[in-house]
Amino acid sequence: QVQLVESGGGLVQAGGSLRLSCASSGRTFSNYAMGWFRQAPGKERELVAVITWNSGSTYYTDSVKGRFTISRDNAKNTLYLQMNSLKPEDTAVYYCAGGRGPYYNRHGEYGMDYWGKGALVTVSS
Numbered sequence: 452q453v454q455l456v457e458s459g460g461g462l463v464q465a466g467g468s469l470r471l472s473c474a475s476s477g478r479t480f481s482n483y484a485m486g487w488f489r490q491a492p493g494k495e496r497e498l499v500a501v502i503t504w505n506s507g508s509t510y511y512t513d514s515v516k517g518r519f520t521i522s523r524d525n526a527k528n529t530l531y532l533q534m535n536s537l538k539p540e541d542t543a544v545y546y547c548a549g550g551r552g553p554y555y556n557r558h559g560e561y562g563m564d565y566w567g568k569g570a571l572v573t574v575s576s
Contacts, residue, residue, distance in 0.1 A: 453477040453565045455547045460570030467537050471570055473530040473547030481505075481525035484550030486563050487532045489543035489572075499545065500532065501561050504553035510561075514540075537574045544569040 459471040471487070486501035500511045500521035509521055520533040530547055549565035556562045 453549055455549055455565055455567035457545065457547050457567045457570035460545065460572045462573045462575065463537055465537060465539055465574055465576050467574075468533070468535045469537065469572060470534070471532040471545055471547075471572075473532075473567060475528045475530065475547075475549060478549075480523075480528040482553060484553060484555040484562060485521075485523060485530045486548040486550070486555060486561055487521060487530070488546045488548055488563075489541075490546070490569075491540075491543040494543075496546065498561055501548075501550075501555040501563075502530070503555065504550075508554075510555065510557070534572070537572075539574045539576045542572060542574045544571050 454476045456474045484503050487499040490496040498512050502509045502521045518536045522531045546569045547567040548563035550562045551564040
């Protein structure tokens with residue numbers, strides 16, 4: 452079955468950087484869109500960024516544009532999220548998500564069917 456395992460979370464000061472990784476197994480990683488979502492305490496899960504199968508297109512939520520970068524290495528079956536200029540409001544559990552097809556859509560869960568268990572990112576002020 453499809454497995455997604457996040458790593459790279461932790462505690463960082465405001466203004467700092469972290470890089471999350473997501474290792475995928477159980478299917479041909481390069482055939483599917485991928486994404487990052489997050490859930491802050493007391494809030495609903497929200498989109499952070501999504502990327503198509505070939506990295507040809509990406510989409511970010513407004514609050515992270517210019518600070519976060521989603522990327523993938525299809526040879527390594529790995530998805531990344533580079534997070535710079537982190538803010539306390541970025542504190543959340545970050546989830547890796549796997550799409551049901553090569554492209555994401557722009558509503559609901561953005562075409563994602565598979566979810567990792569999450570990685571906690573805490574940004575201190």
